[in-house]
Amino acid sequence: MWKRNRIDKVRIEKENKQREDLKSILATARRIIKNTDKYEETHPIYLLIKHLVDQELYNNIYRSISTHNPNKVKFFALQDLLPCQNDGDKGVFFLKNNDNKYLYKDDFDNFISYEKFIDETKIVGKVATINLGFDPVLTRPWNEKRLVNAFSNIGRGKRGGEWKEDGNHKAQLWLPFGITFVSSGNHSITAGILNNEGQLKINSIYDMSKIFPHIYCDGVNYFRKRDDSLYAPVRNFSLAVVFEIGRLINEQRYSGNSIQFKKL
Secondary structure (H helix, E strand, O other), X not given: OHHHHHHHHHHHHHHHHHHHHHHHHHHHHHHHXXXXXXXXXXXXXXXXXXXXXXXXXXXXXXHHHXXXXXXXXXXXXXXXXXXXXXXXXXXXXXXXXXXHOOOEEOOOOOEEOHHHHHHOOEEOOOOEEEEXXXXXXXXXXXXXXXXXXXXXXXXOOOOOOOOOOOOOOXXXXXXXXXXXXXXXXXXXXXXXXXXXXXXEEEOOEEEOHHHXXXXXXOOOEEEEOOOOOEEEEXXXXXXHHHHHHHHHHXXXXXXXXXXXXXXX
8 A cells, every 4th residue: 555655646746747847848938939029931939849859859869779679769650749549559548438539529519530630630732841950850760770870871971971862761740840750761860860961851741730729738648628528648748748839839820920830
């Protein structure tokens, strides 16, 4: 009993810290937005997002070089930014009640599934150019030997020459967060990021802006705004913070102070 109480206390303390950290970071985000009245193509709020994303990227690189175990290196995807109740990695539902296997209800009381929502977020006909090392990008450099080869040979003045995009590079860009999730070409793209070198053209672009009237996050869990019911637990705290920064970005669309990422 004592051990269980101790575990519960530690968990509660951790959760409360996450909630407080979220509030503090969002306060900083609001100040960045308020103090910015001029920029070129990408708003400075994305510097804050990049910092949060870089923490996860560098942790992933560290896991690769410290363990040499691919299973220890995380694959980042949309499910870390907006979790789905059906955890694709484990094939189990976070919530046991079948009635809760939906993302939200729309204004007409229709149940909107996670899959339906994602299908509707695709932006057709646009291409984004991501600058490696400058824009928020998440990779999975799962193979230490490949990572060593990329570090050693890719880049200006190295055997392989300057970083170049090729057919192996595949990624998705999610707005309004400005985060690119890499699914293929992880090692070479990681080298490009660390070299601050190379551009990645992306035509798989999604905009999740319409989620914000329906889902919110307190740093520990995601909830449905309609009735404050639990949707899913946070999988990644840094990206949960980015989710709520996305809400602030979206709010500016209706204030006459639209925040842009790559002029998209």
